[in-house]
Amino acid sequence: MKRPAPTLHDVAIAASVSTATVSRCLNFPDQVAKQTRDKVMSAVESLGYSPNFGAKAMAARRTNTIGAIIPTMENAMFARGLEAFQEELRLHGFTMLVASTSYRPEIEEEQIKSLVARGADGLLLIGHERDPEIYRFLEAQGVPALITWVFDPRSERPSVGFDNRAAMMEMAMKVIEFGHTKLAFISAVTAQNDRASARLNGIQNAMSSAGLNANDLRCIETNYGIEEGAVAFDRLMTNGPRPTAILCGNDVLAVGALRRARELKIAVPQDVSIVGFDDIELAQVAYPPLTTVHVPHREMGRRAGQVLVDHVKNGTPIKSVLLPTRPILRETLAPVKAGS
Amino acid sequence: MKRPAPTLHDVAIAASVSTATVSRCLNFPDQVAKQTRDKVMSAVESLGYSPNFGAKAMAARRTNTIGAIIPTMENAMFARGLEAFQEELRLHGFTMLVASTSYRPEIEEEQIKSLVARGADGLLLIGHERDPEIYRFLEAQGVPALITWVFDPRSERPSVGFDNRAAMMEMAMKVIEFGHTKLAFISAVTAQNDRASARLNGIQNAMSSAGLNANDLRCIETNYGIEEGAVAFDRLMTNGPRPTAILCGNDVLAVGALRRARELKIAVPQDVSIVGFDDIELAQVAYPPLTTVHVPHREMGRRAGQVLVDHVKNGTPIKSVLLPTRPILRETLAPVKAGS
DNA sequence: TTGTATGCGTTATCAA
DNA sequence: TTGATAACGCATACAA
Secondary structure, eight states, X not given: XXXXXXXXXXXXXXXXSOHHHHHHHHHOGGGSOHHHHHXXXXXXXXXXXXOOHHHHHHHHSOOOEEEEEESOSSOHHHHHHHHHHHHHHHHTTOEXXXXXXXXXXXXXXXXXXXXXXXXXXXXXXXXXXXXXXXXXXXXXXXXOEEEESOOOTTOSSOEEEOOHHHHHHHHHHHHHHTTOOSEEEEEEOOTTOHHHHHHXXXXXXXXXXXXXXXXGOEEXXXXXXXXXXXXXXXXXXXXXXXXXXXXXXXXXXXXXXXXXXXXXXXXXTTTOEEXXXXXXXXXXXXXXXOBEEEXXXXXXXXXXXXXXXXXXXXXXXXXXXXOOXXXXXXXXXXXXXXXX | OOOOOOOHHHHHHHTTSOHHHHHHHHHOGGGSOHHHHHHHHHHHHHHTOOOOHHHHHHHHTOOOEEEEEESOSSOHHHHHHHHHHHHHHHHTTOEEEEEEOTTOHHHHHHHHHHHHHTTOSEEEEESSOSOHHHHHHHHHHTOOEEEESOOOTTOSSOEXXXXXXXXXXXXXXXXXXXXXXXXXXXXXXXXTOHHHHHHHHHHHHHHHHTTOOGGGOEEEEEOSSHHHHHHHHXXXXXXXXXXXXXXXXXXXHHHHHHHHHHHTTOOTTTTOEEEOSBOOHHHHHSSSOOBEEEOOHHHHHXXXXXXXXXXXXXXXXXXXXXXXXXXXOOSSOOXXXXXX
8 A cells, every 4th residue: 555655766857866966965965066965855855755774774784773672661661771772872873673572482583583684783682591593593694682681690691781689689688687587479480581580599599598498488470560469469468378578570560569468458568578679660659669679770771772882883892791789678678577 | 793694695505496486485485395495494594594674675565564653662551552553463464663752753753754764564653743744754655654642533634542632621520520629730741742732621621611710720741750740749739829639641640749749748639639641550559549541552552553554454544543531530539628 | 396587775886 | 076887685577
């Protein structure tokens, strides 16, 4: 149903010059006589001409485009990081293409191929964990990929992010310091998600190092969502031994837990402490304000942009960047009640 | 820094067949002998070949791509609608390209051109209001655009959305029914934003039809954000005559107001009622749960996808779709206190 | 079933 | 300062 769009050729005819001149007019205006330029530009205007990106990319062999693939857009934390990433790219004349995967590896693979096919000069990926085949593919295509949202000291692949395990361990230590020994964890799905599993590890490490038995940690894995957090909370409090503190894999799950606690008339933090992870705005407006782990999302996006652009443009090797996180104590974490 | 990616030609050589055969293998596998196919496919695998989208689009003269341009990704409501839109597109073999504008018209124009240049077969745009020049450009390019998030009965341009004015008017009527006469409105910026101005109109209409003076409405325009809502609330309650009910242009602003009310020890809804618009998840987890206008975001995205795909693929004319909204009474709206 | 040849809309090289 | 013209990577009509 699309009717043919005007081409360089059409403009050239309308302005009675060659296509080469039109191209120059658009790309190097000062290489062409003012008179000719005016003629060409007005033809461009009146025809509503717009260069064909594909043809341009093919002829010029570069796109100044960088792709970003995130698990979901329905998550403020990715949205923020990306916004900063994009701003950084714009600063350097690059365009960002976003795609989301609904946390499904096969869709991620599809999106990676799609962005590569579209000529992305580089890719921003979340987390290390994916089919090695994909890394080989990117290698073959000569498309550099920057991993972000994680910093795994044990991985040889460079990344810009934070240490999910250490961050969660620090928070868990705090919780334990408050006297809690009956812990539970509402986790994001850990399969194919190194951030989620690292956070789980962090809690286990904290327990062990505090002399608790890591096996006593009650853990529920669930999908991303407020309702999901609520349901998980329900199960935790209804069946089995009641925890006195519940750590959550992210703020959204935590807020869901908080809501259900209110519905169940379970007082937070008097009856049970709840903590989150990410420190999105939601955490501050939750009631009571949520104790959580602060992650510098915008800073992360910005740094990732710098590193990737620098690599794509100048060939600077990608160097890992470790960003700091810190527990933010608000009101949902309190000392364990005597007798609990 | 990108090194050359393998091309159809490379694959053809590796498999010792012609490029045409490789192309067929990829696009119409059953038109080629199994033996040849296997040979080709393994060459594709081992080379890590991926078709060049630009070249493909140019040769095939279609992209099966649809662009979507939204004001911001940092807003759950757009995120949800888009997610549904994308799912619908996938169902029909289309790919979605997203871009965001930070609510800036000049960036929107830039993004529109960029997506058109990238060969988008169609575009999804938010709201009617933009430079007529842009509509002419799209016309010249033969790229159909579907307007969404609004349904303006007075506009000749078709759209899939809801009537922002009527929706807000209905909510304002409810508020007035509760006995409120001193109303205030925390609005998104109305310049270049027909949704925001329609909502303002809705409140004014409601006041007039209830015999109140629409000029008495105190109105503050502010940018999108929780903090922004908080600041606006502060101004409203600190300076000038105190309203007994505050309507907000969206849930995020409302939640900001709610937070500041708590900080100021102003009880909601006892001292002041607050209502939002959109009914994003946030509204349910806010405390107290927020009274707001429900908008069927996912349904809207889905329908928009259907309509646009049907138009692009089959030439079906775009027909407007009016989606229903309804006020959701939760806990932040209560009858006005006697003596207020 | 497979191969040959042409065109898609640009950029860039080389002449004029 | 301008104009021919050869790539660029792929799909496809046509031929074999």
